[in-house]
Amino acid sequence: MTEESSSTKTRLLSRGLTGGIHPPVKSDLGYWLSIRAGALIFGAAIVLFVWSILHQSLSAWTSHGIHILTGTVWSPSTSNYGALPLILATLITTAVALLVAVPIGLGTSLTIIFFLPQRLKTPITSLVELLAAVPSVVYGLWGLFVLVPWMNTTIEPKLASITGGGFPFNGATNGFGLLLASIVLSVMILPTIVAISRDVIAAVPHEQIEGALSLGATKSQTLLKVVLPEARTGIFGAITLGAGRALGETIAVAMVIGSNPQIPKSLFSTGATLSSTIATEFGEASGAQLAALGALALILMVITASVNAGARTLTRRALRGHA
Amino acid sequence: MSMTQDELNPTRDTEPITNGQSAVSTLTPPAMRLENVSVSFNGRTAVRDCTFNVASNRVTSLIGPSGSGKTTLLRSLNRLHDLTRSAKVEGKIMLGDIDIYGGSLPPTLLRSRIGMVFQRPNPFPTMSIYDNVVSGLRFNGIKKKALLDEAAESALISAALWDSVSSRLKAHGSTLSGGEQQRLCIARALAVEPEILLMDEPTSSLDPISTQRIEELMVELKNRVTIIIVTHNMQQAARVSDDCAFLLMGEDRAGELIEFGPTTKIFNDPSDPRTLDYIQGRFG
Numbered sequence: 001m002t003e004e005s006s007s008t009k010t011r012l013l014s015r016g017l018t019g020g021i022h023p024p025v026k027s028d029l030g031y032w033l034s035i036r037a038g039a040l041i042f043g044a045a046i047v048l049f050v051w052s053i054l055h056q057s058l059s060a061w062t063s064h065g066i067h068i069l070t071g072t073v074w075s076p077s078t079s080n081y082g083a084l085p086l087i088l089a090t091l092i093t094t095a096v097a098l099l100v101a102v103p104i105g106l107g108t109s110l111t112i113i114f115f116l117p118q119r120l121k122t123p124i125t126s127l128v129e130l131l132a133a134v135p136s137v138v139y140g141l142w143g144l145f146v147l148v149p150w151m152n153t154t155i156e157p158k159l160a161s162i163t164g165g166g167f168p169f170n171g172a173t174n175g176f177g178l179l180l181a182s183i184v185l186s187v188m189i190l191p192t193i194v195a196i197s198r199d200v201i202a203a204v205p206h207e208q209i210e211g212a213l214s215l216g217a218t219k220s221q222t223l224l225k226v227v228l229p230e231a232r233t234g235i236f237g238a239i240t241l242g243a244g245r246a247l248g249e250t251i252a253v254a255m256v257i258g259s260n261p262q263i264p265k266s267l268f269s270t271g272a273t274l275s276s277t278i279a280t281e282f283g284e285a286s287g288a289q290l291a292a293l294g295a296l297a298l299i300l301m302v303i304t305a306s307v308n309a310g311a312r313t314l315t316r317r318a319l320r321g322h323a
Numbered sequence: 324m325s326m327t328q329d330e331l332n333p334t335r336d337t338e339p340i341t342n343g344q345s346a347v348s349t350l351t352p353p354a355m356r357l358e359n360v361s362v363s364f365n366g367r368t369a370v371r372d373c374t375f376n377v378a379s380n381r382v383t384s385l386i387g388p389s390g391s392g393k394t395t396l397l398r399s400l401n402r403l404h405d406l407t408r409s410a411k412v413e414g415k416i417m418l419g420d421i422d423i424y425g426g427s428l429p430p431t432l433l434r435s436r437i438g439m440v441f442q443r444p445n446p447f448p449t450m451s452i453y454d455n456v457v458s459g460l461r462f463n464g465i466k467k468k469a470l471l472d473e474a475a476e477s478a479l480i481s482a483a484l485w486d487s488v489s490s491r492l493k494a495h496g497s498t499l500s501g502g503e504q505q506r507l508c509i510a511r512a513l514a515v516e517p518e519i520l521l522m523d524e525p526t527s528s529l530d531p532i533s534t535q536r537i538e539e540l541m542v543e544l545k546n547r548v549t550i551i552i553v554t555h556n557m558q559q560a561a562r563v564s565d566d567c568a569f570l571l572m573g574e575d576r577a578g579e580l581i582e583f584g585p586t587t588k589i590f591n592d593p594s595d596p597r598t599l600d601y602i603q604g605r606f607g
Contacts, residue, residue, distance in 0.1 A: 117408070207445040210403060211508070215459030215515060216435030225458070229449040 053301070057294030068295050074261035074272070076281065081292040083299060085261045089178060089271035090303065092264060093253065094246040096182035097189060102239055104186075105193030110223055112194075113202050125198070132191035140255030143184040148175035148256065151183075156268060170266040176258040179267040184252050189242035196241060200234025201227060233318045240311035247304050250275040274300040352419075354379040354519055354549040355400065360414035362395050362404065368577040369395045372414070375568055375583040377519070382541055382550040384564035384586065386557060388606065391570040392578020393553040397521050400551065401437040402430045418519070435463050438512030438548075439521040443528045444504035446496030446511070453492040455507055459515040474514045481547075482510035483540055502533025509540065513548070520544070522552040526559065538563050557602065561590050569598045 060068060064081055071082015108128060112121055152175035159169040159179075204227050212222040228235070258270025259280055272280070274296045285293055353376035360373045370392030377383045385393040395404075402423065404410035416423045423433050438459075446455045456478050457471040465471060475492070479485040484506045488499070496507055505525060512520055522541070526534040541550055541563050554560050560567055567586040573579045582589060582598045593599045600606060 205445070207441055207443060208447060210406070210439075211441065211445040211447065212458070212462070213406070214401060214403065214434050214439035214441075214521075215462055215511065216431045217459075217462035218431050221462050225462070226447055226449075230447070232449070 050301075053294055053298050057291050057298050060288065060291035060295040063288070064292075068292065069299070072263050074277070076285070076289045076292070079288060081288075081295070083274070083292075083296055085263045086272055086274045086277050086296065087299065087303075088264055089181075089257070089261075090247060090273040090275070090300070092267075093178055093182045093185055093257070093271075093273060094243055096179070096267065097185035097246045098239060098243060100183065100186035101190045101193055101242060105190050105238070105242075106197055106228070106235065108190075108194045109198040109201050110227075112198055114219070114223065128191050128194045130191075131187065132195070136188065136249060136252040137255075139184055139188055140252035143180060143252065143256040147180055147183065151175045151180050160268075168267045171268045173268045174270075176256060177268050177270045178257065178264055181253045181257040181271075181273070182267070184256055185246045185249055188249060188252065189245050192245060193238045193242045196238035197231070197235050200231040200238070203234070204230045233315050236311060236315055236318070240307060243307050243311075244304055247307065248275055248300065250279045254279050274303075351379050353377055354418070355551075356415075356417040357396075358415040358417070360396065360399060360412065360416055362392070362399050363411050363413070364407065365409040366411075368575070370399075370570070370578040371573070373568075373570075373580040374414075375580065377549060377551055378566060379549050380545055380547075381565040382545050382552060382563050383566040383568065384560040385551065385553045385568045385570060386555075386560045386601075387570035387578070387581075388572070388601070389555075390572045390576070390578070392572070393570055394523055395578065396570070397523055397551065397553050400519075400521055401434050401439055403439070405430055431462075435459065435515050436517050437519045437521060438515060438517035440505070440508050440512055440523065440525045442524045444501060444508050446499075446504050446507050448495065448497050450496060451493045452488050452496050452499070452507060455496045456510050456514050459511060463515065475510075478510040478514035481513050481544065482506045483536065484510055500533070502529050502536060505529060505533065505537060506540070509537070509544075513544070517548060519549045519551065522550060524553055524555060527555060534559075557590075561586060569593075569595075569601065571597055571601070 060081060064071070068081055068083050069087070070084055071080065072084050073080040073082045074085055112124055112128075116124060152173060156169070156173040156175070156179070160173070163169045208226055208230060209222055212226040213219075217225070253273055254276035257272060257276055259272050259276065260270040261272040261277060262269065264271050278293050278296055278300075281289065282293055355377040357373050357375055357377075360370070361368060362370045373396055385397060387393050398404055399412045400416060400423075402412075404412055412424060418428070418433070418436065421428050446452075447458060450458060453475055456475040457465075460471055460474055465474075476485065476489075479488060484503060487503065488494075488507075491498075496504060499507060505528075509520075509525075526537050529537065538559060541552070544550065545565075552560075552564065564586045566584065567589040568583045569581045569589060570578045571581045582593055582595045584594075589598060590602055593602060
């Protein structure tokens with residue numbers, strides 16, 4: 001028995017909820033059967049789901065093999081199905097989106113909790129949470145109408161001048177591309193990061209804060225050395241959820257990334273992510289191309305699942321260090 | 324109410340010495356002086372008009388029933404109320420000859436001179452025992468490892484914790500028992516070498532044996548640091564403190580200082596009948 005399931009069992013036992021070890025008493029039979037049926041249906045649905053995607057993409061794996069993962073050219077018209085450009089674009093846009101959104105999100109949370117006067121806390125919080133309610137296609141349009149020209153004329157030339165036209169701000173610019181997709185993504189994941197990190201930061205006991213201050217710590221020392229470390233597990237969870245959303249985000253990315261599957265040479269490059277490619281190509285796809293899109297879906301699922309699993313492992317390790 | 328203060332405060336030093344250690348305090352200037360200190364929240368007064376002197380190298384206890392403003396008063400001494408926007412501290416609190424609310428001493432510097440131990444042990448859970456002890460020094464900008472090591476050892480020795488933790492300084496503070504955690508917090512406060520140590524009911528969450536150890540520690544520590552302790556426990560005040568302030572909630576629910584004096588006098592021969600009632604357990 002794994003460590004986790006044994007601890008889950010102990011937890012259930014302590015709540016008196018378990019029925020797994022002893023056979024159910026008669027009056028409990030209906031309940032016993034129904035929760036098991038629920039679990040069974042859910043489990044079956046997941047298995048069926050994964051299997052169907054596997055099945056869908058099977059012919060792509062058998063005919064191209066590992067080339068799907070390592071191939072550098074994605075060109076359905078020439079039957080080239082190398083997903084590496086798409087994988088890279090997916091990972092890069094997510095990473096850059098996190099780089100932008102995490103500091104801003106944490107700063108926003110800390111400001112809301114520690115610096116805003118009481119009467120401003122609720123309006124600012126609702127404002128940030130409102131961002132989560134905006135449909136992604138609206139973000140896509142916003143990127144298209146507002147950000148593309150702005151990026152093209154102002155932001156990208158400025159960034160290029162900072163690195164002197166060197167990596168990662170090299171090459172031609174036209175507004176569209178990985179950088180714009182990352183920025184749109186960062187705005188989209190900001191509410192998630194703020195909402196969760198605000199809750200975990202606010203949960204840091206006031207005694208810890210007073211303990212630090214009473215030793216002569218400044219407010220910023222208290223936040224950096226005591227509050228953030230103590231909330232780190234939850235903050236990590238917030239980042240993971242944000243990453244999950246960024247990895248899978250489809251329509252807004254498809255609208256601003258340029259839909260041009262190529263190995264990115266810079267953040268100004270146009271590109272295409274796994275999800276944006278599926279969304280833009282599935283309409284006309286059939287046969288081998290459809291199978292290849294199924295393979296993309298599988299790759300995307302594996303990436304998001306690994307991010308989640310990795311985050312969970314790290315979180316558990318952090319918690320163990322805690323205890 | 325000010326009558327009792329006027330009666331007691333100036334006279335304390337001229338009174339016949341009832342406590343063998345009082346001789347010291349008549350010679351050295353007070354570590355802190357409180358002059359008409361009031362604390363209010365949103366305009367509602369929580370403690371009013373407290374005036375008394377805290378003698379150096381002695382233990383001063385603040386006693387009184389719940390709601391009498393003991394903790395509120397204590398927290399005004401290291402400006403912890405600064406965190407609460409609605410809080411307002413009036414009157415004068417002198418640390419030596421510095422008015423701590425006068426603006427000449429930044430709160431961070433003040434708090435490195437006036438340490439604090441809280442009701443519940445609050446070691447930083449993400450830090451090791453060692454990091455906890457030296458955290459105050461690090462906040463104050465000390466980085467040299469040799470200095471930190473030395474300070475950590477001496478603070479842990481002072482807090483009677485060195486023997487039990489010296490072999491596991493890298494362990495987390497939360498692996499210690501409640502009493503050990505509280506002593507860790509005392510060590511953490513001592514490492515900064517404060518002149519004054521504020522203790523807010525430091526044993527209220529501890530078992531009797533841990534409580535006893537902390538009380539013994541306070542008596543040992545007063546040679547190097549002036550201690551002001553808030554306690555619910557009258558026996559504790561009688562056991563550890565040299566001077567005692569008795570606070571009581573007045574008619575408008577604001578805490579007031581009823582009587583201040585040497586602990587032996589407060590407990591054996593109080594001037595105010597309300598003090599006697601409280602000491603004898605008639606309320607509170």
